[in-house]
Amino acid sequence: MYENNSAGQNYRILSIYQLLLDGKKLSKKELALQYYVSDKTIQRDFSEIKNFLQASYTGKILExxxxxxxxxxxQNEQNYLLPEEVLAISKIILEARAIPKNEMHRILNKLVSLASNENKELIQSIIHNEKQLYVELQxxxxxxxxxxxxxxxxxxKKEIEIYYKKELDPVESVSNQNIMSNELSMLQDTISQNHQEESDTLRNMEMYLEKLTAMEDVVQAYLETSSDSQEQVVSKMTNEFTTILANLNSTTSAIINQLMDYNHNVHDHQKIASTMLEKLGNSKLN
Structure with missing residues (x-):
């Protein structure tokens, strides 16, 4: 049984106020029976609550x-957000994805609490799935x-100092690693191809030099065994020498061109390697 004194009155008024906040519809007669007081006492309690609402900025009206x-x-709609306004702001917060998930839930719960009691549950139901599937930015x-x-x-109007540090995004980091891996593979393939071309050219040159070295024996043997005249032998040997010299000139030119290309490729490879090292350095720093 509740005593009709100051402490009991304060407790009763606060309890009634909390019930009203929870959206309950309260009967004066039922409250009188619950707290063992008269209907007039409950009426005075409602008057106290009404006076409090008028004196404070709560946005609520006792009706x-x-x-x-x-x-x-x-709800006093002039002071509080309409349900459609609460829903629109909630959607903006969810779509922006700029707030950590736990903080987003806390803000939305506060926001929904500003709606009228009859609309709170509806708004929560509408945004429930989006709240659960919310994915914050990395x-x-x-x-x-x-x-x-x-x-x-x-x-x-205070002075502000901001120190900026770039953070490498994990996706960007993986992308850079893939790019560097591809560049490294291309660099290795190019170097391998250059080495192969150089080897082929050198083998051709060695082959033609061996032919020149052996040409004296070939000429001597040809003179001893051939029935051709000396003029015919000289003519054939001249043609053979001309062909070999032409091949040597061609091979030499190819070697010179390859050396020039190789120097150019080395310069390009140095630039690529420098870029890759710089990327690796930035990745480690971040």
């Missing part, structure tokens, strides 16, 4: 429904305190 004979809280950190500090400093 009496004559048809149901109950008291209830109503390495998303709470920026609320930073935003507050920066905006306060700007308002107070």
């Amino acid at each position: 009496y429904d004559k048809r149901q004979n109950v008291y209830m809280f109503k 390495q998303s950190k709470s920026a609320m305190s930073y935003i507050w500090e920066i905006e306060t400093a700007i308002f107070q």
Whole structure:
């Protein structure tokens, strides 16, 4: 049984106020029976609550429904957000994905609490799936305190120093690693191809030099065994020498061109290697 003293009165009024906040519709007669007081006492309690609402900025109105004979809280729509406004702001927060998930839930719960009691459950149901499937940005950190500090400093016209450090995104890091791997593979293939071409050219040159070295024996043997005249032998040997010399000139030119290309490729490879080392250095620093 509740005593009708100051402490009991305060407890009763706070209990009734909490029930109204929870969206309950309260009957004066039922409350009188529950707290063992008269109907007039409960009426005075409602008057106290009404006076408190008028004196404070709560955005709530104590309303009496004559048809149901109950008291209830109503939202003052001029001071509080409409349900469609709460829903629109909630959607913007969810779509932005700029807030960590735990902080997003806390903000949305506060936001939905500003809607009228009859609309809170509906709004929660509408945004439920989006809240559960919410994916924050990678390495998303709470920026609320930073935003507050920066905006306060700007308002107070204080000097701000900002130290910027670039953070390498994991996706970008993997992409850079793949690019560097591809570049390294291409570099190795190019170097291998250059070595192969050089080897082929040198073998051709050695072959033609061997032919020249052996040409004296070939000429001597040809003179001893051939029935051709000396003029015919000289003519054939001249043609053979001309062909060999032409091949040697061609091979020599090819070697010179390959050396020039090789020097050019070495320069390009050095630039590629330098770029790759710089990327690796930036990856390690970040």
